Amino acid sequence: MDRLAPFGADPFDKPPCRSCSSYLTEPYIKCAECGPTPVLLCLQCFTRGFEYKNHLSDHKYEIMTSDFPVLDPNWTAHEEVTLLEAVMDCGFGNWQDVANQMRTKSKEDCESHYMKHFINNPLFSSTLLSLKQMEQARTADTAIPFKPADDPPRPAFDSLLSRDMAGYMPARADFVEEFDNYAEWDLRDIDFVDDDSDILHALKIAVVDIYHSRLKERQRRKKIIRDHGLINLRKFQILERRYPKEVQDMYDSMRHFARILGPVEHSKFIESHALEFELRREIKKLQEYRRMGIQTFCSAKVFDRLSRSREEEKRKRSMLSEVLQYIQDGGACQRWLCKQAAIDSGLSPASSVISSSATGRRHAPPLNLTGLPGTDKLNDKEKELCQVVRLVPGAYLEYKAALVNECRRQGGLRLAQARSLIKIDVNKTRKIYDFLLKEGYISKA
Incomplete structure (x- = not known):
């Protein structure tokens, strides 16, 4: 019974x-x-x-x-x-x-x-707890949550960041559209009844097996995205810029093999190649020192300083050939002279101020931040900076987070490092760097 x-x-x-x-x-x-x-x-x-x-x-x-x-x-x-x-x-x-x-x-x-x-039954309570833990462990294998230390971005629908995240919904740890999104359509009309013939029953079983294989492929792709942290594409690209240009090219070519290796093994593989590149560059520099007859590090520093001054002198000798092309145009010639004067004074060429009467240009009006996403997260000074620099609040918040994290990691940040992290106009990068330095968000190295 x-x-x-x-x-x-x-x-x-x-x-x-x-x-x-x-x-x-x-x-x-x-x-x-x-x-x-x-x-x-x-x-x-x-x-x-x-x-x-x-x-x-x-x-x-x-x-x-x-x-x-x-x-x-x-x-x-x-x-x-x-x-x-x-x-x-x-x-x-x-x-x-x-x-x-x-x-x-x-x-x-x-x-x-x-x-x-x-x-009040402790046995029943422990059973419920074990069932809850089993359910959490099961859903952890299928969902794609961010790590607890991360702040999952919540972009507006159909925004640029939302498209970069492939429609990922952080609140549900899932995507708006799954891979092979219409796989379930093949099962909507299938019904197992007792009157089915053996061939028809086997055919229906085969359709279900095909559907299971498509679900496995969907879960495999989700696992790769979760393990390698590919949800936030912009953050992934910022971390990628830590490497030199040659290592970045190799990284792009080896990205296809990330699905074979795990995230830790793939990161070790990339780091080992980055270390190999640094060692090769140092070995090449040592070989150059040996050819020049340099045997001490003190002499190598003097040699590097003299090499830089020699390159600067070489560029200055070529100024005459550069100015010849601007001789016929008075306005262009004056702009070039102002640029050179700014370089000689130690300023950035883009920061030199030229009167509108001499250049014939008009300054761009301040950016209107009304209705832009992320404006409510800015204080008054940051809003003024975004208006003057003409930078949308969402991009400014990403650049600020990248610079603050890099400064916290290294104990300080230089302007050259900020420019390597933020691939935008150097003038805008300098203004953002100076603003964050003045407000105390970052500190100099």
Whole structure:
């Protein structure tokens, strides 16, 4: 005899009898040999020896009932399930409504039994905790959450950042559109019935197997994205710029093999090649020192300083050839002279101020920040900076986070390092760097 919980309080929720099609009431009979679709019979049809296709009256059978105690001798399994369903429908604490829905127990019986066996029972609580941990472990394999230390970006719908993240939704740890998004369409019209022929049944099984293989490919791609941190593409690109240009080219060519190696092994592979590149560059420099007859590091420093001054002198000698092309245009010649004067004074060429009457140019008006995403996260000084530099708030917040993190990691930040991290106009980079330095967000190395 097999004892199972009932299907529900509603008789129409129970399966029908295979013979008379009436809704089953406990106890009823289940054939133990027929499957995978079970053959269920009421007691009257079972006593008449009902047979159907492969089902014979002499098959082994099971008596399905829930009339047995589970937690309390005075409560059957049917009453336990009914109590849980009533608490779910009426809410915890509404014991009078729960008793009215059960009809077999009083208000006090329902409250005392529920508190004793489902609230204050340590065995039941530990079982719930283990089930919850198993559910969390299962969902952790399918979802793609950010690490707890990260701040997952929440871009506006159809924005540039949202397109870069491929429609990733941080709140749901999933994508708007899955890979092979219409894989489920092949299963919408499939229904397994007993009248199917063997060929048709095998064909339906093959379609389900194909669908499972497509789901495995979808989960494989999600795992690669999660393990390698490819959700936030811009952050990934900022970390990529740490390497020299040659290592970045090699990194791009080896990105296709990241799916084969794990994230740690792939990072070690890239770091080893970056170290090899640095060693080769240092070896080449040492070989150059040896050719020049230099044998000490002090002499090497003097040689490097003299080499830089020699290159500067060489560039200055070529100024005459540069100015010849501007001789015919007075305005262009004046702009070139102002640029050279700014270089000689130690300023950036783009920071030299030229009057509009001499250049004929008009300064761009300040950027209007009304309605732009991220404006509410800026203070007044940062809004003024974004208006003058004509930088959208979202991009400014990303650049600020990158510079602050790099400064915290290295204990200081130079302008050259900031320009290597932020690939925008050097004039805008200098203004952002000076602003963050003045406000105390970063410090000089």
